[in-house]
Amino acid sequence: EVQLVQSGPEVKKPGQSLKISCKASGYKFTSYWIGWVRQMPGRGLEWMGIIYPDDSDTRYSPSFEGQVTLSADKSIATAYLQWSGLKASDTALYFCARSDSGNWFDSWGQGTLVTVSS
Amino acid sequence: EIEMTQFPATLSVSPGEGATISCRASQSVNNNLAWYQQKPGQAPRVLIYSASTRATGIPARFRGSGSETEFSLTISSLQSEDFAVYYCQQYKDWQTFGQGTKLEIK
Numbered sequence: 001e002v003q004l005v006q007s008g009p010e011v012k013k014p015g016q017s018l019k020i021s022c023k024a025s026g027y028k029f030t031s032y033w034i035g036w037v038r039q040m041p042g043r044g045l046e047w048m049g050i051i052y053p054d055d056s057d058t059r060y061s062p063s064f065e066g067q068v069t070l071s072a073d074k075s076i077a078t079a080y081l082q083w084s085g086l087k088a089s090d091t092a093l094y095f096c097a098r099s100d101s102g103n104w105f106d107s108w109g110q111g112t113l114v115t116v117s118s
Numbered sequence: 119e120i121e122m123t124q125f126p127a128t129l130s131v132s133p134g135e136g137a138t139i140s141c142r143a144s145q146s147v148n149n150n151l152a153w154y155q156q157k158p159g160q161a162p163r164v165l166i167y168s169a170s171t172r173a174t175g176i177p178a179r180f181r182g183s184g185s186e187t188e189f190s191l192t193i194s195s196l197q198s199e200d201f202a203v204y205y206c207q208q209y210k211d212w213q214t215f216g217q218g219t220k221l222e223i224k
Contacts, residue, residue: 035213037162044218045154045162045205059212062119095161103209104152106173108161 002026004034004096004109011115012086019082020112022096029077030054033099036070036081039111040092048094050102051079059102086116120144120208124216130224133196139219141189141206150210153182153191156218157202165204166191193221 007021022034035050049060053072060070072079079096094112097105121144131137141151149169154162164173166182169189179194193200201223206216 037215044203045156045207045215047207047213047215050212061212061214097161099209099213102212103150104164104167104207105154105162106164108163111161 002098002107004098004107006094006096006109006112009113009115011117013118014085014087014116016086016116017082017084018086018114019080020094020114022079022081022109024077024079024098027098030074033102034072034079035097035099035105036068036079037095037097037105038064038092039095045095048081050099053077053079086114088116088118090114091116120147120211120214122206122208122214122216124204124206124219126219127217128220128222130222131196132224133198135196136192136194137196137221138193139191139204139206139221141184141191141216143187143189143208146186147208147210149185150208151182151184151189152207152209153180154205154207155200155202156205162205196221198223 003025005023033050036048038046048064051058051070053074069082096109098107123142151169153166156162170182181192203218
């Protein structure tokens with residue numbers, strides 16, 4: 001069974017750094033892309049970017065380029081989303097999801113809630 | 119970046135009736151279009167990909183159609199579990215989501 005298990009909720013202050021994770025199991029991690037999707041409170045889904053764990057080829061949405069960093073550690077089948085300086089506007093639920101060939105997402109993590117507040 | 123526009127934003131329908139949600143792309147995406155359903159407190163799940171192919175386990179009452187720039191998701195004979203938010207997504211040029219359509223009980 002394909003599973004993506006995300007790290008737990010985070011509460012941070014503006015300016016702090018953060019790295020959240022998405023651990024994959026039940027399939028060959030290096031053969032599928034992992035994407036990240038933001039959902040701000042009461043809002044829709046926003047595609048942030050996507051990474052291919054085998055070679056770390058990464059693409060970012062123009063809206064998120066320079067704001068976040070995607071990475072992956074294939075030795076532990078885990079993808080990461082990180083910020084170097086959080087803002088209150090980063091408060092949201094973040095999903096990771098699996099994609100075959102950069103196409104639709106066929107499996108999703110449960111989401112990680114990030115709250116940024118002073 | 120390809121923009122996706124969904125309409126209506128909210129659709130009120132009675133159980134047992136049908137519903138159609140539309141999605142328009144700012145440029146052709148061929149048939150590289152997926153539909154997702156999201157219920158409160160849950161992750162989205164894929165319903166349709168390649169514009170009209172139902173994902174594994176998705177009931178036949180969900181039907182996707184369209185190509186190029188105009189797409190629709192039709193749900194026939196709405197069940198209580200179908201009331202949710204629906205998103206379209208293009209994956210021709212990386213990925214973009216529509217802003218969502220809330221399907222609510224009338």
